[in-house]
Amino acid sequence: MARTFHPADARRWRAARVDNAAVAQRVARVRTRSIKTESKLRLLKLALSMVDLTTLEGQDTPDKVQSLCRKAMHPFLEQPDLPHTAAVCVYPNMVPVAVESVRGSGVKVAAVATGFPSGQIPVPLKIEEVKRTVAMGADEIDMVIDRGAFLAGEDQKVFEEIAMVKEACGKARLKVILETGELGTLDNVAAASRLAIAAGADFIKTSTGKISPAATMEVTLVMLEAIREHYLETGVMIGMKPAGGIRTAKQALHYLVMVAETLGKAWMSPEWFRFGASSLVNDLLHQIARREDGHYASPRRFSVD
Amino acid sequence: MNKKSESKPTLDLEGALELSPSPERIPVTIKERYGHFIGGKFHDGADESLFETINPATKETLAHVAAATEAEVNQAVKSARAAHSKVWSKMGGAERGKYLYRIARRLQEKSRELAAIETRDNGKPIRETRDVDIPLACAHFFYYAGWADKLEYALPGRQAKSLGVAAQVIPWNFPLLMAAWKLAPALATGNTVVLKPAETTPLTAMALAEIMQEVDLPPGVVNIVNGAGATGAALVGHGDVDKVAFTGSTGVGRIIMRQIAGTKKRATMELGGKGAQIVFADAALDQAVEGTINGIFFNQGHVCCAGSRLLLEESIAEDFLERLQRRVRTLRIGDPLDKNTDVGAINSPEQYATIQRYIEVGRKEGANVWQGSATAVPDTGYFVPPTILMGLQQSDTCAREEIFGPVLSVLTFRTPDEAVKKANDSEYGLAAGVWSEKTSKLFEVAHRLNAGIVWANGYNLFDPASPFGGVRHSGFGREGGIAGLWPYLEVA
Numbered sequence: 140m141a142r143t144f145h146p147a148d149a150r151r152w153r154a155a156r157v158d159n160a161a162v163a164q165r166v167a168r169v170r171t172r173s174i175k176t177e178s179k180l181r182l183l184k185l186a187l188s189m190v191d192l193t194t195l196e197g198q199d200t201p202d203k204v205q206s207l208c209r210k211a212m213h214p215f216l217e218q219p220d221l222p223h224t225a226a227v228c229v230y231p232n233m234v235p236v237a238v239e240s241v242r243g244s245g246v247k248v249a250a251v252a253t254g255f256p257s258g259q260i261p262v263p264l265k266i267e268e269v270k271r272t273v274a275m276g277a278d279e280i281d282m283v284i285d286r287g288a289f290l291a292g293e294d295q296k297v298f299e300e301i302a303m304v305k306e307a308c309g310k311a312r313l314k315v316i317l318e319t320g321e322l323g324t325l326d327n328v329a330a331a332s333r334l335a336i337a338a339g340a341d342f343i344k345t346s347t348g349k350i351s352p353a354a355t356m357e358v359t360l361v362m363l364e365a366i367r368e369h370y371l372e373t374g375v376m377i378g379m380k381p382a383g384g385i386r387t388a389k390q391a392l393h394y395l396v397m398v399a400e401t402l403g404k405a406w407m408s409p410e411w412f413r414f415g416a417s418s419l420v421n422d423l424l425h426q427i428a429r430r431e432d433g434h435y436a437s438p439r440r441f442s443v444d
Numbered sequence: 445m446n447k448k449s450e451s452k453p454t455l456d457l458e459g460a461l462e463l464s465p466s467p468e469r470i471p472v473t474i475k476e477r478y479g480h481f482i483g484g485k486f487h488d489g490a491d492e493s494l495f496e497t498i499n500p501a502t503k504e505t506l507a508h509v510a511a512a513t514e515a516e517v518n519q520a521v522k523s524a525r526a527a528h529s530k531v532w533s534k535m536g537g538a539e540r541g542k543y544l545y546r547i548a549r550r551l552q553e554k555s556r557e558l559a560a561i562e563t564r565d566n567g568k569p570i571r572e573t574r575d576v577d578i579p580l581a582c583a584h585f586f587y588y589a590g591w592a593d594k595l596e597y598a599l600p601g602r603q604a605k606s607l608g609v610a611a612q613v614i615p616w617n618f619p620l621l622m623a624a625w626k627l628a629p630a631l632a633t634g635n636t637v638v639l640k641p642a643e644t645t646p647l648t649a650m651a652l653a654e655i656m657q658e659v660d661l662p663p664g665v666v667n668i669v670n671g672a673g674a675t676g677a678a679l680v681g682h683g684d685v686d687k688v689a690f691t692g693s694t695g696v697g698r699i700i701m702r703q704i705a706g707t708k709k710r711a712t713m714e715l716g717g718k719g720a721q722i723v724f725a726d727a728a729l730d731q732a733v734e735g736t737i738n739g740i741f742f743n744q745g746h747v748c749c750a751g752s753r754l755l756l757e758e759s760i761a762e763d764f765l766e767r768l769q770r771r772v773r774t775l776r777i778g779d780p781l782d783k784n785t786d787v788g789a790i791n792s793p794e795q796y797a798t799i800q801r802y803i804e805v806g807r808k809e810g811a812n813v814w815q816g817s818a819t820a821v822p823d824t825g826y827f828v829p830p831t832i833l834m835g836l837q838q839s840d841t842c843a844r845e846e847i848f849g850p851v852l853s854v855l856t857f858r859t860p861d862e863a864v865k866k867a868n869d870s871e872y873g874l875a876a877g878v879w880s881e882k883t884s885k886l887f888e889v890a891h892r893l894n895a896g897i898v899w900a901n902g903y904n905l906f907d908p909a910s911p912f913g914g915v916r917h918s919g920f921g922r923e924g925g926i927a928g929l930w931p932y933l934e935v936a
Contacts, residue, residue: 156881158901161731164738171571173466173783181462364730367455374453399461400774407460 141302142339149294152337155329157361162325166356172396179392180430186391187214187423188222189409190416191249191380194229194444195256195348201236203444204229208240210444215424218431224420225409226279230255231272238276249279249314253304256318256347258283262300269307280304281314281415283347286321289331297331298338305339314342314380314413319358320350328358332365342378348415353383356397363401376405382415388426391419417444457773458818466783468570472560478646479510480670481653483523484663489516489670497646500567500796501780501789501825509646511671517638517678520667524609524636525684527664533606533634541592544631546659548585551624554655555582558648562620563780565647567789567826568743570781580906581624584924587908588628591929595633598929603936606634607710608686610932611679613700614649615692616642616791617746617848623649625923626689627666628908633932635687636665640679642692643672644792677703685709687932691748694846694872694917712921712931714748714913716846717874720867721751721903722889724860725760727879731901733767736852739877739903741775741830744790745850748918749875751903753843755863758856765834765854769816772830777817787817787850789825796826799849806833806842806853838869846872860889868894874918877903896922 174182192211194203204227211224226247229237237248250272254260269280282304288296305313315335319328335343343362346353359381366377379398385391391414398406406412421441428436479489489510496505512520532540551558559573568577595604610630614622619641630637641649649668656666669675673696680688680700690700691714704711721739723732739751756764780788790796807813811833821829831851836843842853857863867876875897878889890898896914899905906912911927913919921931 156726156728158728158731158881161728161734161901164902165731165734171575171783172463174463175466176464178462178464370455371453396461400457402460403455403457404460405456 141299141306142337144295144298148337149334152294152330152333155326155333157325157329159325159357162357162360166360166397169356169397169400170393172393174392174396180427182392182395183388183423183427183430184222185407186388186395186414187420187427188225189413190224190420191226191228191382191413192224192420193227193348193382193415193417195251199230199233201233204233204236205240207444208237208246210420210442211246212241212244214420215428215441218427221427225413228281228415231268231275234272234275234277247278248276249281250277251281251347253282255281255283256349258285262303265300266303266307269304273307273309273311277311279312279314280308281316281344283316283318284331284335286318289322289327294334298334301335301338301340312341313339314344314378315340316344316347316382318347318350319345320352325357325361328361329365332362333369336365336369336377340377342380342413344380344382344415346383346415348383354381354385354415356393359394360397360401363398367402370402376411378411378413379406380413380415385414385416386418386422388419388422391423455770457770461818463784465779467779467781468560468563468574468783470556470560472557472564474506474561474564474647477508477510478650478670480512480516480520481650481656481666481668482516482520483667484657484661486653487516493671495643495672497565497644499564499825500791501822503825506564507647509643509670511643512669512675512678514678517669517675517682520638520669521609521679521682521684523664524638524667527662528606528608528636531662532636532665535634537593537595540631540634541589543659543661544585544589544592544628547655547661548582548589550655550659551578551582551585554651555579558620558651560781561651562648563788565645566616566619567780567791569785569788570783571785572743577618577621580908581621584624584628584908588632592632595929595933598926599933599935604933605936607932607934608635609684610635610637610687610689611682611685612637612639612689613676613680613692614639614641616645617743617748619645620648620652622691623652626691629923629928630689630932631665633929635932638667638669638679638685640669640671640676643670646670680704687711689931690714697919710931712913712923713919714921714923715917715919717748717750717872717914717918718753718844718846718870719749719751719875719877719895720753720755720870721877722755722863722867722879723757723760723764724880724882724885725757726882726885728881728901729760729764729767732879733764733771735877735879735901735903736768737771737775740852741772741787741850742904744787744828746791746795746848747904749897749904751875751877752847752851752853753867754852754854755866756854756856757863758858761856765832769814769832772816772832774818775830776819777821777827777829778819779822787830789827790849793826795848796828799828799847799851802842802845802847802849802851803831806836806840809840809842811836811840811842838866844870860885864889864892871917872914873916874914875899
């Protein structure tokens with residue numbers, strides 16, 4: 140049953156206060172964490188297992204998606220012990236190919252839906268798109284919120300859309316993309332996070348990757364704090380997915396430090412934290428191979444996807 | 445307030461981030477023995493006066509240091525006087541500025557090594573010496589280098605000249621940074637100096653003396669004498685000193701003021717504090733937590749302006765304390781040389797005992813004592829984990845006296861008036877912080893606080909361009925900014 144909207148809740152979400160300067164200070168402090176040797180290797184592998192390996196292009200073809208799936212299942216054949224990525228993330232039309240390719244591997248299939256990336260289509264079409272995508276076998280749905288409605292203060296519209304999509308998802312896990320690059324302020328990010336969680340998000344996600352800036356540590360910290368608040372109030376865990384702009388292993392490790400220091404051990408798992416990324420995987424592999432081999436390999440040692 | 449009820453969800457924070465050791469490995473040179481730096485030359489000092497300086501994280505002896513006798517202090521003052529009258533006061537401002545710029549650049553070049561020495565000698569984490577102490581020390585020299593040839597603009601329409609010889613006595617909590625705070629304005633204004641570092645942290649001052657040689661500073665412009673109270677007394681009491689600048693405890697400040705009463709000596713005193721951090725219900729709470737952490741657990745709380753009293757609006761007190769405790773549970777206490785250490789060692793066994801005594805007093809007076817950290821408290825040296833004293837009242841010892849350690853005393857208030865009244869209910873008046881997202885409230889409250897420094901939505905933020913200093917028992921005179929020049933100038 141879809142959740143219901145209460146105006147009083149919306150007032151509470153909108154009253155969220157965030158101090159930008161202090162958030163920046165906290166993030167700067169996270170970035171000074173020095174992750175070396177054994178702990179580095181462990182966290183690099185964890186980060187690899189958290190990637191939603193993504194292709195969201197007009198030029199995507201079944202072959203391209205198959206290639207991506209192969210990479211997701213076996214990131215680096217020379218090291219068969221490495222974890223597979225958490226999921227592949229594709230457009231709805233590519234779901235059947237992806238489902239076929241990753242069958243039995245443990246890699247999930249995530250699909251963007253609801254008129255991704257802008258979300259500017261009628262709501263019934265969004266619901267229909269989600270239903271069909273799930274029917275084609277998607278394990279996870281990455282929806283976008285109606286940013287226009289959010290910025291116009293129509294919280295009920297945003298909420299009900301998420302709640303309807305959640306219902307349409309059935310067993311599929313729902314990731315709600317706030318597109319923080321279009322929300323303008325951290326106060327808005329905090330409010331939208333609370334709204335999305337209340338409406339039924341299983342995960343909250345920063346960005347589509349189509350808007351700059353995409354994920355930042357500042358935005359992610361504010362979203363993690365919303366998740367923390369919800370968990371402490373209700374005992375319900377919500378997942379987090381920064382997406383877009385995370386290209387280096389070092390960045391990924393700093394994100395993990397922030398997760399550990401904000402939410403604790405339970406979130407240090409692909410079940411509750413994901414990176415929406417593509418080129419990140421090869422930098423993670425590069426760094427992992429560096430730790431195993433004692434020197435940096437040529438970047439050409441790792442396949443392009 | 446911090447009891448976990450069975451049903452309440454909790455976060456598994458302590459073990460969430462296991463990090464391998466990441467020590468700062470730059471090699472450092474620490475000699476077996478240090479003496480004094482007088483007239484541009486190093487002197488061994490007297491054998492019978494040697495005392496030890498230790499690494500408080502390991503209790504190992506780092507070096508032996510000679511304490512200056514009255515004769516040696518006299519020699520240092522003489523050489524400072526000669527350098528002032530013959531060289532430094534006659535030199536043009538632009539030339540003096542060049543020397544200051546050179547010192548600043550040399551400090552930058554050696555910053556990594558200086559940070560590693562400071563961390564060993566003091567016990568504070570390398571994260572702080574590397575990111576705060578040394579960069580700020582450089583910034584002070586750069587800032588005052590810029591003033592050296594522009595003094596006429598510091599006092600528009602008036603003539604100013606240097607005072608002469610300044611006796612400067614500095615504390616152990618920011619050894620190199622305090623030396624920079626004292627030396628830079630004194631040198632920029634044409635004064636010469638005899639500096640006495642704290643007896644538990646002399647090493648970076650001696651490294652600074654090497655820098656003075658390397659930049660060819662004229663001999664006698666900066667002299668450094670080591671030693672404890674007796675050396676300090678001989679220095680500030682010397683008849684040929686024109687100016688006394690002291691940073692340290694209010695108790696010692698009083699002794700110095702008595703000693704120099706009735707003399708022509710000018711003085712600036714930067715003394716103790718019991719800073720209040722006022723958190724209103726309309727603050728950005730998670731960010732206020734971060735500021736509170738910076739306010740009291742920065743440098744193990746060995747900060748004169750530390751925000752050691754937390755005043756919480758009653759309606760959010762419990763919520764805020766839970767947030768604060770969660771954050772404290774992610775602070776890593778341990779080897780100060782490890783780049784991930786947030787809380788290092790207490791500087792000396794004496795200070796360690798003082799802090800433990802205050803915690804015990806707090807407990808006896810009815811405080812609920814809570815301690816937390818992400819990592820186990822090491823048993824190799826003098827470590828005190830971040831400590832929060834809850835359930836205190838305004839009259840309790842730990843709400844009134846300066847502890848100078850990682851101990852936060854929590855009090856509550858109901859209205860802005862009560863917050864101001866409680867915050868001002870202190871003998872001290874160095875610093876305070878106010879947290880609110882409502883600007884009108886921030887300004888109103890900030891102006892009513894009796895403190896030399898008030899931070900809004902932040903704490904322990906320093907800049908050489910910003911004056912620093914206290915009122916009441918926290919001292920007088922300002923360091924930093926244009927105001928930091930005035931105590932070193934004779935205005936005609």
